Amino acid sequence: MPVAPPSVLAERISRISVSATMKVAADADRLRREGHDVVDFSVGEPDFPTPANVKQAAIDAINKNFTKYTPAGGTAELKAAIVQRHKTDYGTDYSPAECAVTVGGKYGIFAVVQALVSEGDEVIIPVPYWVSFADIVNYAGGKAVFVPSSEASGFAVSAEAIAEHITPKTRAIIINSPSNPSGAVIPTPELEKIFALARERGIWILADECYCRFLYDSAPFSMASLPGGKETVIVMGSLSKTYAMTGWRVGFLLGPKFVIDACGKLLTHSTSNPNSIAQKAAVEALAGPQDSVVEMLAEFRKRRDYTLERLRAIPGFTAQTPQGAFYAYPNISGVFGKGGINTPMEFASRLLAEALVTVVPGEAFGTQEHIRISYAASMDDLKKGLDRIEEFVKKLA
Ligand SMILES: Cc1ncc(COP(=O)(O)O)c(C=O)c1O
Structure with missing residues (x-):
């Protein structure tokens, strides 16, 4: 045969x-x-x-048999800890229903791009960019539109440069400040201008806050804390870097409930829940001492x-x-x-x-x-x- x-x-x-x-x-x-x-x-x-108290929380979770499925978008306890941490650090006011826990920040970004970007939609990505942004957009059928930043400004993209690349097809702007790979931090007044641009035109801001706790000279800031921020910004967060937890795979999304629910559908058919033990450890990381x-x-x-x-x-x-x-x-x-x-x-x-x-x-x-x-x-x-x-x-x- x-x-x-x-x-x-x-x-x-x-x-x-x-x-x-x-x-x-x-x-x-x-x-x-x-x-x-x-x-x-x-x-x-x-x-x-990973800090000792966080590791201990995971050991306790195992010993208490917290080893089963949890809700796909994360436990109520962890979502409450995430929104509280974000409130304390940045002055936002999310409810747990506006939060989803994901298998690492990367899967949160993947899910949100799948939920928001249709075939042919454009997504603005400042250069230099984190490797996965463009491919995540490509995979969703979108088109990555790269916006240069000036090296002399330390690679902090300007609102003006972004404005020049907005078209009727622009669906979202990805902002990653501090940036991987450059370490650039976009000054808050510039972030406010970028936010205003997006808000006027009905464009999403996807704010990757993965490095937001690692700032050398500037005050902590989240675009989601701006008036109207909760309607326009999707926060894509991660515990990986902040708490030296890269292997535990815990990230999160904060955004309007209908977006979180849309991402939640995808989670139920793809990852299901993030690891139950890692979720217990994440609660301790976020709610425990921040030393x-x-x-x-x-x-x-x-x-x-x-x-x-x-x-x-x-x-x-x-x-x-x-x-x-x-x-x-x-x-x-x-x-x-x-x-x-x-x-x-x-x-x-x-x-x-x-x-x-x-x-x-x-x-x-x-x-x-x-x-x-x-x-x-x-x-x-x-x-x-x-x-x-x-x-x-x-x-x-
Ligand atoms: C800019 C940026 N966003 C998101 C992530 C995703 O991190 P994780 O999936 O470990 O939460 C990384 C990891 O390198 C990153 O550099």
């Missing part, structure tokens, strides 16, 4: 590629397992352990300052000062043309092969002259990795 193994994939899966950051992290992991001493600056996660966040931020500030000083001393590198998150995004175009390297991609792959340091090339974030360095690494690793980068660049000259 003839054999004809099926080989057809759905068209929509061809609209997306593997997350570039996850690919670099997988390469680093493979090299490490082969016994190489790799310094990994590619990962977007704090090197701190770990303050300590982590103080440590990140030291590491940021050290990283910047070192990067700026490398010939051919320039670096803006990141105002939030834990990434530096140096411009490396000064080394192009040396040692046969002409792009960030070539730089990153040669750096890994020859100096065993991983960084993410800027192409992944929509720019052609940068690399992303996560400084959420120990001081020892920062020193070792930056020494290696410096030496690698010197050898190229």
Whole structure:
């Protein structure tokens, strides 16, 4: 009998590629397992352990057999803790019905884009952007419209630049401040202008607040706290970075009830509930002491300052000062043309092969002259990795 193994994939899966950051992290992991001493600056996660009180809450949850399904959009207890935390930090006033808990912030973004973006709708994404935004929009059949930001302003996008890209098809504007990959923080008056633009035109603001607790110089701010914010803004939040809980997979959405309900439908048919044990841990993280966040931020500030000083001393590198998150995004175009390297991609792959340091090339974030360095690494690793980068660049000259 003839054999004809099926080989057809759905068209929509061809609209997306593997997350570039996850690919670099997988390469680093493979090299490490082969016994190489790799310094990994590619990962977007704090090197701190999850706080002890949070871990204990999870252990208690297991011991008390809190190990079954929960409501798909999260437990009432966790939703109450999320809205209370957001109120305390940003002065918003959400009810638990305006909140859904998701399997990581990433799935929340995926769900909300599926719920709001139709075939052909445009979604504005400032550049540089977090890798997944564009592919999540593509997968929904939408069109990512990239808006440049100026490097001299530290990559904080302006309302003016966004306004130039709005068309009748614009459905949403994604704002990620502080930004992954640049660490840019958009000043509050500019966020207010962006909000006004969106509100006048009936456009959603999708506010990715994943790094909102990691601000070095500015006061905490959520666009959802503006008058009318609850109608126009969907908050996409995560416990991953704030509480060093990347592996626990807890994120959330805050927004109008009809949007939360629409996302909720998707959750019931896709992830069902986030892990029950992680939800108990998340309640403790949000409602318990917040000291770990303050300590982590103080440590990140030291590491940021050290990283910047070192990067700026490398010939051919320039670096803006990141105002939030834990990434530096140096411009490396000064080394192009040396040692046969002409792009960030070539730089990153040669750096890994020859100096065993991983960084993410800027192409992944929509720019052609940068690399992303996560400084959420120990001081020892920062020193070792930056020494290696410096030496690698010197050898190229
Ligand atoms: C900007 C941004 N948004 C969302 C996420 C998603 O985080 P998680 O799915 O771990 O909550 C990340 C993670 O790297 C991120 O950098």
